Amino acid sequence: MDKIKITMIVNKQSVEAEIEPYARLLDVLRDDFGFTGVKEGCSIGECGACTVLMNGKKVNSCMVLAAQADGCEIVTIEGIEGPDGKLHPIQEAFVEAGAVQCGFCTPGMVISSYKLLSENQDPSEDDIKEAISGNLCRCTGYKQIVDAVKLAAEKMKK
Ligand code: FES
Ligand code: FES
Numbered sequence: 001m002d003k004i005k006i007t008m009i010v011n012k013q014s015v016e017a018e019i020e021p022y023a024r025l026l027d028v029l030r031d032d033f034g035f036t037g038v039k040e041g042c043s044i045g046e047c048g049a050c051t052v053l054m055n056g057k058k059v060n061s062c063m064v065l066a067a068q069a070d071g072c073e074i075v076t077i078e079g080i081e082g083p084d085g086k087l088h089p090i091q092e093a094f095v096e097a098g099a100v101q102c103g104f105c106t107p108g109m110v111i112s113s114y115k116l117l118s119e120n121q122d123p124s125e126d127d128i129k130e131a132i133s134g135n136l137c138r139c140t141g142y143k144q145i146v147d148a149v150k151l152a153a154e155k156m157k158k
Contacts, residue, residue: 006070010035011079019066025059026050028066029076037077037107041136048135051108052076058115060134077107080114090114093152094145101139108135113149117156123149 007016010033017032029035029052038061041049045063052061053075080088087095090113100106109132116123116131123131128149137145 004067006066008069008071009073011074011076017066021065021067023066024062025052025054025064025066025069025074026061028069029061029074035076035078039104039107041104041138046136047105048108048112048132049105051111051135053111053115058112058134075111075114077110080110088114089155090117090149090152093155094148097144097148097151099141099144099148101137101141105135105137105139109137109145113152116149117153121153121157123153125150 001021003018004021005016005018007014010029015033017028019028019032026038026040029038038052039049040062041047043062045060048060050061051058053059054064054069055072081091090110094100094106094110099109112132112135116127120127125146128146132145132149
């Protein structure tokens with residue numbers, strides 16, 4: 001099968017690649033563009049480790065063909081730090097609340113939290129649980145993760 005050329009905006013930078021038509025967005029982000037913060041857990045859309053934003057919508061990048069993302073704007077965990085390389089307040093909150101254990105789920109959790117807090121600056125505990133319901137933590141640190149999102153919401157209000 002012939003390769004196809006795609007272009008997308010990843011973390012505000014224009015990138016292009018020649019890919020197999022069946023390539024997954026997850027693999028292209030990691031292997032072609034080097035955004036290895038996007039993690040692969042289950043590969044079947046269950047764990048949320050591969051969560052990114054595609055045109056502002058949360059997607060599991062293991063379930064999206066890269067060709068579907070042609071022309072789209074993608075945000076990965078690498079894209080939410082401040083321009084000076086400082087941690088985003090959500091990332092700071094995850095560290096301060098002890099919400100990072102092995103860290104494998106963290107990029108997806110942070111992206112889901114980022115999406116929530118961009119739409120709801122004062123989320124209830126139920127809102128937070130709903131927002132991260134597609135993200136599994138194999139270390140089961142859910143309490144600290146919910147605490148971290150609450151703390152992030154406080155930080156982002158200041
Ligand atoms: S690796 Fe994509 S949802 Fe688990
Ligand atoms: S911190 Fe280990 S999977 Fe969540």
